[in-house]
Amino acid sequence: MMMLECDAKRLLASVGVNVPAGTIWRKGDSPPSLQVSEYPIAVKAQVRSGGRGKQGGVQQVTDAAALAATANRLFETGFGGEKPEVLLIEPWLAIEREAYLSVAVDGRAEGYVVMYAPRGGVDIEEGPPPARYPVGAPWNFRAHELRKILKDVEPDYQWREKVIALAQRLVRVASMHDCSTIEINPLAKLAGGALIAADAKVVRDEWAHFRNQEIHALREADKGRVGRMLRDCLDMGHMYVRLDGDIGLISGGAGMTMAAMDMIAEQGGRPACFLDVSPGPTSARGYRPALAMLDADPQVKVILVSVFGGGTQMQRVANSVKELMAGRKSRKPVVCRLDGTNVDQVPGIFAEFGAHNHARLEDAVSEAVRLAGNAA
Amino acid sequence: MSILLDRTNRVLIQGATGQMGTFFIEDARAYGTRIVAGVSPGREGTTVGGDVPVFGSVRAARDETGADTAIVFVPPAAVLGATIEAIEAGCRLVVATADELPVADTIEIRAAARANGTAFVGPNSPGLISPGKAKLGFMPSFCYREGNVGVISRSGSLSYEGAKRLTMAGIGQSTAIGIGGDPVKGTTAAEALELFHQDPETSAVLYLGEIGGSEEVFVAEYASRTDAKPIAALIVGKMAPPGKKMGHAAALIGSKAEGHQAKVAMLREAGVHVANGLGEVVSATRAALASRPRAAAVA
Numbered sequence: 001m002m003m004l005e006c007d008a009k010r011l012l013a014s015v016g017v018n019v020p021a022g023t024i025w026r027k028g029d030s031p032p033s034l035q036v037s038e039y040p041i042a043v044k045a046q047v048r049s050g051g052r053g054k055q056g057g058v059q060q061v062t063d064a065a066a067l068a069a070t071a072n073r074l075f076e077t078g079f080g081g082e083k084p085e086v087l088l089i090e091p092w093l094a095i096e097r098e099a100y101l102s103v104a105v106d107g108r109a110e111g112y113v114v115m116y117a118p119r120g121g122v123d124i125e126e127g128p129p130p131a132r133y134p135v136g137a138p139w140n141f142r143a144h145e146l147r148k149i150l151k152d153v154e155p156d157y158q159w160r161e162k163v164i165a166l167a168q169r170l171v172r173v174a175s176m177h178d179c180s181t182i183e184i185n186p187l188a189k190l191a192g193g194a195l196i197a198a199d200a201k202v203v204r205d206e207w208a209h210f211r212n213q214e215i216h217a218l219r220e221a222d223k224g225r226v227g228r229m230l231r232d233c234l235d236m237g238h239m240y241v242r243l244d245g246d247i248g249l250i251s252g253g254a255g256m257t258m259a260a261m262d263m264i265a266e267q268g269g270r271p272a273c274f275l276d277v278s279p280g281p282t283s284a285r286g287y288r289p290a291l292a293m294l295d296a297d298p299q300v301k302v303i304l305v306s307v308f309g310g311g312t313q314m315q316r317v318a319n320s321v322k323e324l325m326a327g328r329k330s331r332k333p334v335v336c337r338l339d340g341t342n343v344d345q346v347p348g349i350f351a352e353f354g355a356h357n358h359a360r361l362e363d364a365v366s367e368a369v370r371l372a373g374n375a376a
Numbered sequence: 377m378s379i380l381l382d383r384t385n386r387v388l389i390q391g392a393t394g395q396m397g398t399f400f401i402e403d404a405r406a407y408g409t410r411i412v413a414g415v416s417p418g419r420e421g422t423t424v425g426g427d428v429p430v431f432g433s434v435r436a437a438r439d440e441t442g443a444d445t446a447i448v449f450v451p452p453a454a455v456l457g458a459t460i461e462a463i464e465a466g467c468r469l470v471v472a473t474a475d476e477l478p479v480a481d482t483i484e485i486r487a488a489a490r491a492n493g494t495a496f497v498g499p500n501s502p503g504l505i506s507p508g509k510a511k512l513g514f515m516p517s518f519c520y521r522e523g524n525v526g527v528i529s530r531s532g533s534l535s536y537e538g539a540k541r542l543t544m545a546g547i548g549q550s551t552a553i554g555i556g557g558d559p560v561k562g563t564t565a566a567e568a569l570e571l572f573h574q575d576p577e578t579s580a581v582l583y584l585g586e587i588g589g590s591e592e593v594f595v596a597e598y599a600s601r602t603d604a605k606p607i608a609a610l611i612v613g614k615m616a617p618p619g620k621k622m623g624h625a626a627a628l629i630g631s632k633a634e635g636h637q638a639k640v641a642m643l644r645e646a647g648v649h650v651a652n653g654l655g656e657v658v659s660a661t662r663a664a665l666a667s668r669p670r671a672a673a674v675a
Binding site for chain 1: 396399475476478479487502513514515529530531537540564587589591612615622623624625626627652653654
């Protein structure tokens with residue numbers, strides 16, 4: 001879960017990282033009163049996606065009149081599909097140079113990796129790849145190891161030492177505060193040599209919600225931004241990604257859901273979503289919001305329920321489907337393919353309400369694709 | 377043979393008295409898994425699943441029953457404590473199937489497992505099964521049969537589907553291991569491949585992968601070795617849009633190399649028999665089985 005820049009910087013400031021003195025301007029609030037001497041300032045749209053700088057989301061402003069006009073414009077502009085609700089106002093920094101520093105979770109490193117590039121900024125992805133220090137577990141950070149790696153990359157030894165000290169702190173912060181990414185780009189050098197986090201992107205690990213109030217609040221806020229039907233699904237633990245097709249897929253397990261999506265496409269159909277219900281309850285209570293959301297979605301013409309369960313017992317899923325179909329108003333066709341533990345009990349349960357369970361995913365997908373075509 | 381798990385493993389269950397624990401005891405025992413102890417602090421002295429003695433600590437269970445393998449069914453917040461207890465008590469294999477585990481905890485467990493020479497499988501994984509011998513997880517038993525194909529999967533239900541297709545085609549498995557959907561893993565694809573490489577009765581490996589992450593890079597690296605066993609693979613997520621997390625924390629296309637097309641091309645380049653979709657899993661595995669290992673071809 002990505003934090004807003006202003007929240008990320010507050011976290012960094014709380015552990016002693018140098019960040020610009022910022023002011024928050026919430027949409028609908030009156031503009032912050034600034035002294036003439038405080039201009040020029042940077043006005044920065046606060047959104048949860050990258051590439052904001054290239055889309056004009058950071059503006060230099062030199063007086064109060066320009067501030068109002070810029071703010072009005074930014075509040076009405078979408079960045080990565082999201083209009084900012086908050087602007088961050090900071091002094092315009094006199095930057096001498098821009099570097100890049102990040103700490104991230106990395107499978108290859110078996111833990112955290114530190115990445116550094118002497119030239120940062122908005123074009124970081126076009127430059128050569130940053131130097132990599134695979135740390136692993138956070139207590140394995142060694143300043144001298146990173147120094148060895150940075151020696152050929154960063155000739156300014158005073159700056160280099162500051163970077164090493166900061167990297168060490170960020171690895172600890174990532175571990176203690178459950179951050180999967182802390183990226184400072186640009187890591188700016190001010191006239192006089194001071195180091196400052198001019199921008200900050202911090203991604204938190206949502207599964208640490210039980211021990212971190214801030215992450216818990218982020219999760220709740222994320223749920224608050226979606227519609228009621230999707231929120232009901234998320235409350236059950238379901239995972240949802242909207243796609244642009246017309247076959248609504250209710251599936252179990254991330255890999256199997258993607259496999260079904262791919263098979264729909266192979267057979268000439270288009271999946272309307274990735275909807276993995278396996279983290280939720282197997283009861284009708286768990287499946288109800290998923291079915292309700294796809295029933296209500298005008299883009300969805302056919303619903304394909306595809307579950308291959310191990311710990312999830314199929315007679316329970318079949319009974320949930322039976323219960324939900326009994327009280328259902330929508331007439332969208334529902335195609336089922338249940339397989340796995342106790343699947344031998346499914347045909348009997350389905351016979352009670354005249355439904356058919358496909359033995360093979362291929363057949364279920366082909367029927368769903370055919371029905372979606374007919375519905376068009 | 378098999379990897380990590382066979383009839384000799386003496387299994388203890390942490391969180392034995394919960395719903396998952398009791399279901400597991402019944403299901404896994406029916407399959408032949410030797411379950412010798414349960415661990416539920418505060419419930420020591422009782423039994424579970426009929427006659428399985430419950431202990432208050434892994435150490436006590438180990439001392440009394442000779443348990444050497446642990447499977448953990450405790451809530452995510454308790455997984456760190458339970459797994460490290462099992463690792464430090466000297467278990468040779470620890471399996472944690474739990475999803476929703478903070479990655480910082482996985483990093484710590486992995487480090488502890490390495491320091492103690494313990495094999496750790498999970499998290500966010502279905503566990504593992506050595507067909508005809510034993511299983512540590514909830515995989516549906518009928519999907520598997522004994523044989524010579526090793527299966528490695530990033531996803532639980534996809535591994536059931538893949539194994540069932542092999543089984544119905546008459547292709548058995550030595551071991552099917554779920555390495556899990558998280559970015560940091562107890563056992564990585566590279567480590568699982570090395571285990572299958574050492575196993576004389578595994579002739580080929582079926583790898584079930586996904587978009588996102590760099591696990592497939594290591595599969596390709598292994599396949600490029602001159603002594604590699606033949607590999608078949610399926611990579612799901614062809615239809616996944618970039619920048620979106622597809623359920624698994626690691627299933628997110630962050631760069632072009634993590635996309636479907638790039639992974640398939642890289643694996644094919646390395647000589648992996650890549651299936652175009654689930655429907656080709658059996659034929660790709662057959663092709664792998666029919667191809668001779670490179671070392672043999674050179675000799």
